[in-house]
Amino acid sequence: MSTTSPLSSEPYDAIIVGGRPAGASLALRLGRLGWRVLIIERANFPSAPPVSVPFLMNSAMSLLDELEIPESEYAHDAPRLRNFFIEYKDYFRAHCAISDVGGRDYIYTVDRERLDSSLWNHLSRYGSVTRLEGVSVLDLERDASGRVNGVKVRLEDGSEQKVNGSCVVGADGRFSLVARQAGARITEQHTDVETSLLYAYWTGHAPYEPDPVGIHVHAPGDGFSVILMPTTENRVAVVFQGRADRFQAPEDAQSYYLEGLRRYPSIWRRLANATQVSKLSGMKRVGNLYRQAGGPGWVLVGDAFHQKDSIDAQGIYDALLESKLLAAALVEWKQGTLSWEQAVERYEREAIAATRPMFQATLDRLKREIYTEMPPWAARSVLRWMMTDAEYMKRFSLLVGRRIDPAQWAPPGLLLGALARGIAGDVRRLVGRAD
Numbered sequence: 059m060s061t062t063s064p065l066s067s068e069p070y071d072a073i074i075v076g077g078r079p080a081g082a083s084l085a086l087r088l089g090r091l092g093w094r095v096l097i098i099e100r101a102n103f104p105s106a107p108p109v110s111v112p113f114l115m116n117s118a119m120s121l122l123d124e125l126e127i128p129e130s131e132y133a134h135d136a137p138r139l140r141n142f143f144i145e146y147k148d149y150f151r152a153h154c155a156i157s158d159v160g161g162r163d164y165i166y167t168v169d170r171e172r173l174d175s176s177l178w179n180h181l182s183r184y185g186s187v188t189r190l191e192g193v194s195v196l197d198l199e200r201d202a203s204g205r206v207n208g209v210k211v212r213l214e215d216g217s218e219q220k221v222n223g224s225c226v227v228g229a230d231g232r233f234s235l236v237a238r239q240a241g242a243r244i245t246e247q248h249t250d251v252e253t254s255l256l257y258a259y260w261t262g263h264a265p266y267e268p269d270p271v272g273i274h275v276h277a278p279g280d281g282f283s284v285i286l287m288p289t290t291e292n293r294v295a296v297v298f299q300g301r302a303d304r305f306q307a308p309e310d311a312q313s314y315y316l317e318g319l320r321r322y323p324s325i326w327r328r329l330a331n332a333t334q335v336s337k338l339s340g341m342k343r344v345g346n347l348y349r350q351a352g353g354p355g356w357v358l359v360g361d362a363f364h365q366k367d368s369i370d371a372q373g374i375y376d377a378l379l380e381s382k383l384l385a386a387a388l389v390e391w392k393q394g395t396l397s398w399e400q401a402v403e404r405y406e407r408e409a410i411a412a413t414r415p416m417f418q419a420t421l422d423r424l425k426r427e428i429y430t431e432m433p434p435w436a437a438r439s440v441l442r443w444m445m446t447d448a449e450y451m452k453r454f455s456l457l458v459g460r461r462i463d464p465a466q467w468a469p470p471g472l473l474l475g476a477l478a479r480g481i482a483g484d485v486r487r488l489v490g491r492a493d
């Protein structure tokens with residue numbers, strides 16, 4: 059257990075449950091302002107979350123810059139990824155260059171153990187922040203009016219203790235105990251486009267042509283997709299993902315995974331002589347939802363508040379952004395400019411405004427690319443014209459980099475333009491051939 063001081067009997071300004079992107083970034087923002095924060099994490103660092111194979115988007119790196127987390131720490135040894143290649147069956151291949159965000163035209167497949175440990179270790183900058191790791195929060199404590207005013211924890215020696223705080227923040231992930239114990243309502247949920255996935259790390263894979271560290275996505279149009287994500291130690295993370303209603307929950311997940319990869323020749327060509335060097339991990343039915351943001355004395359941030367499919371890789375960015383918005387609202391509450399209810403209401407409104415349009419874009423993409431099976435003629439024509447259009451792919455890159463309004467990322471003019479350019483290109487090729 060790492061604590062900077064013994065647990066105080068004086069109430070903390072804030073108790074934060076969960077010490078990864080949402081919780082640690084919030085503690086950094088509040089610690090910088092001198093808040094007395096207690097942050098409690100069940101795991102011991104260094105450790106990665108149980109399921110995670112993440113792209114760290116350049117938009118998220120800009121938020122890490124604000125927290126003065128050095129890129130050299132979290133990105134150590136990870137190659138800079140500048141190109142996405144999306145193969146649609148053997149019909150066509152689309153290319154998407156990563157757009158510049160905050161001076162970075164690249165993203166990483168980041169090592170979560172490094173990223174999360176780096177955030178946690180930087181909390182030692184602030185003497186007013188007390189860190190507890192290897193400690194589980196068991197329950198919420200309430201005053202006579204029912205307002206949450208602390209937590210009950212189980213310490214590493216097995217003893218239980220109550221700790222008081224002026225507020226409790228649930229940054230405890232998608233299966234949030236704080237949300238459950240506080241009775242947070244789910245305010246929006248989409249179970250109709252859920253996906254499940256399995257992944258492992260490999261070495262000895264064949265490089266991708268034309269970019270050896272290109273992100274290689276194979277979308278066979280049958281409700282599944284495979285992604286090869288180059289990462290540290292010359293490894294590649296290989297993700298097999300599919301619509302949840304077709305993704306069997308097999309007893310022998312390893313065989314199911316390998317069968318899935320072997321099905322697609324362009325994937326298996328790269329892996330046939332490679333070695334799987336990690337155990338298989340995965341998740342069934344990745345949720346797409348929002349919960350009520352808070353109530354008397356408690357508030358949620360990160361995945362505890364809002365979670366979505368990993369297809370657009372927005373989870374870490376959203377967690378860092380929500381914690382920034384929450385910190386600003388909490389400051390106003392502490393200064394007395396806003397009541398607790400007003401601060402929670404403001405945070406919820408701002409967090410939904412900042413994340414909801416991108417969430418919708420992700421839901422639309424799941425429907426379009428995973429849940430819709432296009433007839434071959436449509437895939438070879440309309441879909442190809444769109445996805446091989448440079449302007450369309452540039453807008454897509456700006457969308458996932460959070461550089462344009464997600465509600466406006468693909469206006470009718472863009473789609474019509476892409477179709478017109480695609481048809482014109484085909485006609486030119488036909489005429490060229492006839493000549």
Ligand SMILES: Cc1cc2nc3c(=O)[nH]c(=O)nc-3n(C[C@H](O)[C@H](O)[C@H](O)COP(=O)(O)OP(=O)(O)OC[C@H]3O[C@@H](n4cnc5c(N)ncnc54)[C@H](O)[C@@H]3O)c2cc1C
Nearest residue numbers: 076078079080100112113195230231360361368371373374
């Ligand atoms: C398969 C998969 C792939 C993903 N890919 C990407 C990607 O490519 N890019 C991306 O940006 N995001 C991705 N994400 C999402 C990303 O991992 C999450 O959005 C992000 O981790 C959320 O951070 P958080 O701090 O809210 O929660 P978490 O990272 O889940 O952290 C919550 C912490 O709370 C702790 N905790 C829970 N309960 C208690 C308790 N009772 N007491 C004490 N501690 C507790 C847990 O131990 C955990 O460490 C992916 C998610 C999944 C599942």
